Amino acid sequence: xxxxxxxxxxxxxxxxxxxxxxxxxxxxxxxxxxxxxxxxxxxxxxxxxxxxxxxxxxxxxxxxxxxxxxxxxxxxxxxxxxxxxxxxxxxxxxxxxxxxxxxxxxxxxxxxxxxxxxxxxxxxxxxxxxxxxxxxxxxxxxxxxxxxxxxxxxxxxxxxxxxxxxxxxxxxxxxxxxxxxxxxxxxxxxxxxxxxxxxxxxxxxxxxxxxxxxxxxxxxxxxxxxxxxxxxxxxxxxxxxxxxxxxxxxxxxxxxxxxxxxxxxxxxxxxxxxxxxxxxxxxxxxxxxxxxxxxxxxxxxxxxxxxxxxxxxxxxxxxxxxxxxxxxxxxxxxxxxxxxxxxxxxxxxxxxxxxxxxxxxxxxxxxxxxxxxxxxxxxxxxxxxxxxxxxxxxxxxxxxxxxxxxxxxxxxxxxxxxxxxxxxxxxxxxxxxxxxxxxxxxxxxxxxxxxxxxxxxxxxxxxxxxxxxxxxxxxxxxxxxxxxxxxxxxxxxxxxxxxx
Ligand code: G
Ligand code: G
Ligand code: MN
Numbered sequence: 001x002x003x004x005x006x007x008x009x010x011x012x013x014x015x016x017x018x019x020x021x022x023x024x025x026x027x028x029x030x031x032x033x034x035x036x037x038x039x040x041x042x043x044x045x046x047x048x049x050x051x052x053x054x055x056x057x058x059x060x061x062x063x064x065x066x067x068x069x070x071x072x073x074x075x076x077x078x079x080x081x082x083x084x085x086x087x088x089x090x091x092x093x094x095x096x097x098x099x100x101x102x103x104x105x106x107x108x109x110x111x112x113x114x115x116x117x118x119x120x121x122x123x124x125x126x127x128x129x130x131x132x133x134x135x136x137x138x139x140x141x142x143x144x145x146x147x148x149x150x151x152x153x154x155x156x157x158x159x160x161x162x163x164x165x166x167x168x169x170x171x172x173x174x175x176x177x178x179x180x181x182x183x184x185x186x187x188x189x190x191x192x193x194x195x196x197x198x199x200x201x202x203x204x205x206x207x208x209x210x211x212x213x214x215x216x217x218x219x220x221x222x223x224x225x226x227x228x229x230x231x232x233x234x235x236x237x238x239x240x241x242x243x244x245x246x247x248x249x250x251x252x253x254x255x256x257x258x259x260x261x262x263x264x265x266x267x268x269x270x271x272x273x274x275x276x277x278x279x280x281x282x283x284x285x286x287x288x289x290x291x292x293x294x295x296x297x298x299x300x301x302x303x304x305x306x307x308x309x310x311x312x313x314x315x316x317x318x319x320x321x322x323x324x325x326x327x328x329x330x331x332x333x334x335x336x337x338x339x340x341x342x343x344x345x346x347x348x349x350x351x352x353x354x355x356x357x358x359x360x361x362x363x364x365x366x367x368x369x370x371x372x373x374x375x376x377x378x379x380x381x382x383x384x385x386x387x388x389x390x391x392x393x394x395x396x397x398x399x400x401x402x403x404x405x406x407x408x409x410x411x412x413x414x415x416x417x418x419x420x421x422x423x424x425x426x427x428x429x430x431x432x433x434x435x436x437x438x439x440x441x442x443x444x445x446x447x448x449x450x451x452x453x454x455x456x457x458x459x460x461x462x463x464x465x466x467x468x469x470x471x472x473x474x475x476x477x478x479x480x481x482x483x484x485x486x487x488x489x490x491x492x493x494x495x496x497x498x499x500x
Pocket of ligand 2: 267283340372374402403423426459460461462479480481482486
């Protein structure tokens with residue numbers, strides 16, 4: 001579950017980051033395109049006042065004369081031969097006295113806000129047939145020369161990129177849109193960026209594209225989006241495989257504990273001379289839903305290394321307690337319950353409390369709790385450890401040295417008189433055969449135990465001969481396949497409750 005969330009989050013984060021980068025890149029390209037368009041537009045628009053300036057230069061001298069036919073001819077000539085120019089006119093104050101268009105009929109300028117600026121945009125009026133126009137005005141010694149330019153040419157210059165409707169022509173405080181409207185700029189007008197001509201007092205205005213536009217993203221970045229999605233899913237999938245492959249044994253074990261896949265099995269401990277079951281040793285069994293049965297030799301060392309041996313043991317103790325309590329009335333008194341304990345549990349300071357809880361649960365019918373501490377793992381016999389073992393003895397817990405003779409200096413442990421029982425390892429028991437000298441080693445071990453006044457449990461008894469020999473040596477408790485294999489509780493109850 002945890003892994004699935006990590007995976008999904010990672011995939012989504014990757015996809016979002018990719019989408020963000022694509023969005024930014026598309027916005028950046030669109031902004032650059034807009035800026036380039038504005039610069040191109042300035043260049044193209046510059047050519048228009050260039051023409052008006054030439055026409056003005058050729059007609060400047062006419063401002064001093066009167067509006068004769070020759071004067072009109074010269075004005076019309078300029079207007080007709082220069083493609084951008086609509087009219088060339090001579091003004092005194094606000095009165096137009098000679099024009100390429102109206103001839104020598106003096107006419108007042110109808111525009112309410114006549115401006116003496118070099119370039120002025122005017123909305124259409126009656127004379128101009130409601131077509132907006134730009135006036136290029138030059139003061140002369142007497143009056144002005146006014147050259148008007150129709151908006152068509154201006155609007156053309158605003159269209160370097162046909163699909164880009166956002167450029168405007170700005171002169172003074174007025175603006176011509178590409179739709180051909182002349183508007184006065186106010187502080188409330190939408191903000192636009194300006195590229196100003198270096199030759200004439202006008203600018204081309206443009207707005208930056210919106211930061212996010214689903215339209216732009218899908219139409220221009222569709223392919224990239226699909227690729228990002230595929231990439232994110234692939235990385236997510238690879239990560240999933242990687243995580244699945246590299247989960248440590250400890251992690252698997254932790255999950256197994258959470259999912260309650262580990263359960264206690266019970267191997268009966270038998271009195272060799274009477275054949276009665278005196279109790280059992282609890283052995284952990286992991287039933288993995290996919291991998292099937294996992295043997296403890298595999299996961300117990302992993303648990304010991306990862307510090308999970310304590311939770312595992314506590315879990316088993318709790319299970320044993322919960323499973324057995326309902327049948328307490330039917331079980332014999334002083335039941336021997338052997339539990340395997342990791343060295344770490346002894347030094348953790350938790351063991352005494354755990355045992356007290358366990359024994360309290362069985363207070364109705366006292367049991368003999370035997371902690372089996374293996375000799376294969378080193379156990380530091382510090383003052384702290386010894387104090388813990390003493391505490392355990394005070395609670396009535398018995399301590400058994402497991403796998404005796406196979407590992408770390410069991411003899412020196414015995415010297416501390418901390419143990420009550422030794423469990424003779426199956427490797428000694430298995431040596432007992434009909435051969436005359438085969439019992440020598442096990443005899444030595446038994447001798448040591450006797451000299452140290454320790455009880456003995458022999459484990460790994462597989463044959464009748466071994467059982468007989470050990471019983472003859474007065475070893476009270478035996479354990480092994482010859483009697484019983486480890487079994488689940490239901491079977492244990494069967495064999496215990498059917499035999500006297
Ligand atoms: O059955 P067997 O194969 O059950 O056990 C293999 C090894 O795992 C033995 O050394 C046994 O002592 C150990 N073992 C089994 N169950 C437990 C357990 O609950 N705790 C500890 N510490 N060791 C266990
Ligand atoms: O280390 P410990 O003594 O806790 O281990 C007990 C181990 O011995 C378990 O793995 C258990 O299954 C195994 N076992 C119990 N009886 C026999 C037996 O008769 N023969 C063999 N080979 N193993 C046994
Ligand atoms: Mn054991």
